[in-house]
Amino acid sequence: MGLLIKNAVIVNADKMEKKPQDILCEDGKITQIAVGIDAGTHEVIDAAGKKVLPGLIDIHTHLRQPGREDKETIETGSRAAVKGGFTSIMCMPNTNPVIDNPMVVEFIIREAKRVGLCNVYPIGAITKGQKDEELTDMGELKAAGCLAFSDDGKSVLNSRLFRLSMEYAKMLDVLIIEHCQDPLLTSGGVMNEGAVSTRIGLKGDPAIAETVTVARDIEIALYLGAKVHLAHMSLKRSCELIRMAKAQGIKVTAEACPHHFALTDEACSSFDTSTKVNPPLRTQEDVEAVKAAIADGTIDCIVTDHAPHTKEDKEVGFDGAPFGLIGLETSLALTLTELVHKGIIDLSQMVDKMSRAPARIVGLEHKGMIRQGFDADIVIIDPDRTWTVTQEGFVSKSKNSPFIGWTLKGLVETTICGGKVVYKV
Amino acid sequence: MAWKHKHLLGLEDLSREDIELVLEMAKSFKEVSSRDIKKVPALRGKTVVTLFFEASTRTRISFELAAKRLSADTLNIAVNVSSTSKGETLLDTARNIEAMSVDAMVVRHSLSGAPFLLAEGLKCSVVNAGDGCREHPTQALLDMFTLQEKFGRIEGLKVAIVGDILHSRVARSNIWGLTKLGAKVTVCGPATLMPRGIEQMGVDVCYDLKQVLKQSDAVIALRLQKERQQDKFLPSMREYSRLFGINQSKLNEASPHLIVMHPGPTNRGLELSAEVADGKQSVILDQVTNGVAVRMAVLYLVLGTKTE
Numbered sequence A: 001m002g003l004l005i006k007n008a009v010i011v012n013a014d015k016m017e018k019k020p021q022d023i024l025c026e027d028g029k030i031t032q033i034a035v036g037i038d039a040g041t042h043e044v045i046d047a048a049g050k051k052v053l054p055g056l057i058d059i060h061t062h063l064r065q066p067g068r069e070d071k072e073t074i075e076t077g078s079r080a081a082v083k084g085g086f087t088s089i090m091c092m093p094n095t096n097p098v099i100d101n102p103m104v105v106e107f108i109i110r111e112a113k114r115v116g117l118c119n120v121y122p123i124g125a126i127t128k129g130q131k132d133e134e135l136t137d138m139g140e141l142k143a144a145g146c147l148a149f150s151d152d153g154k155s156v157l158n159s160r161l162f163r164l165s166m167e168y169a170k171m172l173d174v175l176i177i178e179h180c181q182d183p184l185l186t187s188g189g190v191m192n193e194g195a196v197s198t199r200i201g202l203k204g205d206p207a208i209a210e211t212v213t214v215a216r217d218i219e220i221a222l223y224l225g226a227k228v229h230l231a232h233m234s235l236k237r238s239c240e241l242i243r244m245a246k247a248q249g250i251k252v253t254a255e256a257c258p259h260h261f262a263l264t265d266e267a268c269s270s271f272d273t274s275t276k277v278n279p280p281l282r283t284q285e286d287v288e289a290v291k292a293a294i295a296d297g298t299i300d301c302i303v304t305d306h307a308p309h310t311k312e313d314k315e316v317g318f319d320g321a322p323f324g325l326i327g328l329e330t331s332l333a334l335t336l337t338e339l340v341h342k343g344i345i346d347l348s349q350m351v352d353k354m355s356r357a358p359a360r361i362v363g364l365e366h367k368g369m370i371r372q373g374f375d376a377d378i379v380i381i382d383p384d385r386t387w388t389v390t391q392e393g394f395v396s397k398s399k400n401s402p403f404i405g406w407t408l409k410g411l412v413e414t415t416i417c418g419g420k421v422v423y424k425v
Numbered sequence B: 001m002a003w004k005h006k007h008l009l010g011l012e013d014l015s016r017e018d019i020e021l022v023l024e025m026a027k028s029f030k031e032v033s034s035r036d037i038k039k040v041p042a043l044r045g046k047t048v049v050t051l052f053f054e055a056s057t058r059t060r061i062s063f064e065l066a067a068k069r070l071s072a073d074t075l076n077i078a079v080n081v082s083s084t085s086k087g088e089t090l091l092d093t094a095r096n097i098e099a100m101s102v103d104a105m106v107v108r109h110s111l112s113g114a115p116f117l118l119a120e121g122l123k124c125s126v127v128n129a130g131d132g133c134r135e136h137p138t139q140a141l142l143d144m145f146t147l148q149e150k151f152g153r154i155e156g157l158k159v160a161i162v163g164d165i166l167h168s169r170v171a172r173s174n175i176w177g178l179t180k181l182g183a184k185v186t187v188c189g190p191a192t193l194m195p196r197g198i199e200q201m202g203v204d205v206c207y208d209l210k211q212v213l214k215q216s217d218a219v220i221a222l223r224l225q226k227e228r229q230q231d232k233f234l235p236s237m238r239e240y241s242r243l244f245g246i247n248q249s250k251l252n253e254a255s256p257h258l259i260v261m262h263p264g265p266t267n268r269g270l271e272l273s274a275e276v277a278d279g280k281q282s283v284i285l286d287q288v289t290n291g292v293a294v295r296m297a298v299l300y301l302v303l304g305t306k307t308e
Helices: A074-083 A102-115 A138-144 A159-172 A195-200 A207-224 A236-247 A258-262 A265-270 A284-295 A331-340 A347-362 B016-033 B058-069 B087-098 B114-121 B137-151 B169-180 B209-214 B237-244 B248-252 B284-304
Strands: A003-008 A021-026 A029-034 A043-046 A051-054 A056-061 A086-091 A119-122 A148-150 A175-178 A228-230 A252-256 A378-388 A407-417 A420-424 B047-052 B073-078 B104-109 B125-131 B158-162 B184-188 B218-221 B259-261
Touching (some): A056 A074, A074 A086, A074 A102, A159 A175, A159 A207, A195 A265, A207 A252, A236 A284, A258 A284, A284 A331, B047 B058, B047 B087, B058 B073, B058 B125, B058 B137, B104 B114, B125 B137, B125 B284, B137 B169, B137 B284, B158 B209, B169 B184, B169 B218, B209 B248
Parallel strands (some): A086 A119, B104 B125, B158 B184, B218 B259
């Protein structure tokens, strides 16, 4: 017995269907897409009036397990993911212990399977212990299940080591994801350096900390003919550099986060520590540039950079609080509200940014599209239904969101992963 | 003109009328300090706590005297914290103190924004006595009071602020206050200690001290923290003193009516030469005297505010 989605208006990255069809999912795969499929003994979901999208894929999440289970676990993170419409998430290696050996990779995969809500793909560390000293055994980590590598949370500052990691990753055909931020330039900054940081007396993190690293990474990618994926781009100038690089055929891809197109550094003047994020919230000019770069393809995909922190950790004043905000449960609605409903991208482009492109970038075959033979990862949304973000509404273990109180337009109704309903509103 | 602020967190939040009210009220409170019996019963039965997470002598004593001259009971607490990540101690400590029925808490902390954390978490009034690099509102109010006393006005005055603008809460509060009252403010200091986008606060930036002195009615010299050299913001103290230290020969090229101010304590020979600090144009001790009057006005106003 399979799962039959009736009256589905399918939105793929390349096409938004006009007429409703039925989608049959069997044994974790999409086995048939047609009009009027016989229900037989199948479990039936009626998607009339909704939009049916391939399950969202977030290639930048922090699940905190192992190590900081008080902030998030694979279980609570998975629940937040499917509530937000994600069927596949990739978790960053800055856990404790760091994801730099196969045992941690296997633990995460096993635990995610036990939870059984969504696919979880661990990202391996580039350097052992994320210490910027020696490369991890990437080949072994790939065999254990790592599709991508990153020292996220910080840059690989040692340029020689970074070059070596890209050469090595090229050989293994895995992706290097770089957190672009030169810590010597950041030098303890806690928000964007500019008129707002000057006004409120918080230490500024200058734009050049990001852009010099973006420029360096593009140059290394060009020199090696290797791929590099640039995480959470937040600046106008970063977008310009990537646009130039792409025009020259350099194999660079890039991602952006909803908070970098929904908020500016003005938000920090409330001293609300959930606005303290890395890279920091930038200026209105940057927000406009990031939106334009998403629309014109300079930015390939949208990621959450879901970074849960406890109330205790965040309630210590702006300087002392850790960086990061949660995003799994709000990213789709923020993207719909800020980009789709404002006409910056259409629904198909959104599916590209949040499902098809991430699948392509990390090499997840059979994901990111609703098509016969593909994995039965599907999300049914009502793009026009409004809801208000509340602290109590979050299923994530942490509540550090600057969007509490916002009314957003676009709601996940049903999430299906591997042909199984894993979330219903 | 009614005062409606329960807290004084910064001059950013005050209107021109609010500031003028404080200065006006300070005038009458200044007279109290010149009496034989330096006390009025305005805040009798109220408890004012000074809670300082950073070392301070002058500001703390000034607040204490201000509270005492208004007949409030005072309690001084100095908390030793070396790390700024101890913000949780701040809220915890403050809540415990407040639980003993405190009416106002005067707080100094190295975290910018710390008073916001308290104002949100406490029921009593919060008066900011300096938070990180953000604001030191009572210092700016006493500076403005002193300027008004010396010049009879603030509107149209040309005021220079010289030194480490980047890390200075005194500079920021003065910029808010002075520009709201119609003064023209120029900031001057090493480019490495000039924060990005400072012009957007409505000030001019000039790196030539002599020129700045020539065009100003008053100059506020800021205290230079010695650790700024360790942080590599400055090549050397000697270089700083040569370029941005105010000495008599530089002063001689400016107007004889120029007054010299400093929030204290001064690094003599660094930002101010001893002869300038003690000279005819210096009003540094008047500032200290006026500090008590201004803080009396602030405590009186915030504690007199009834909030629902």
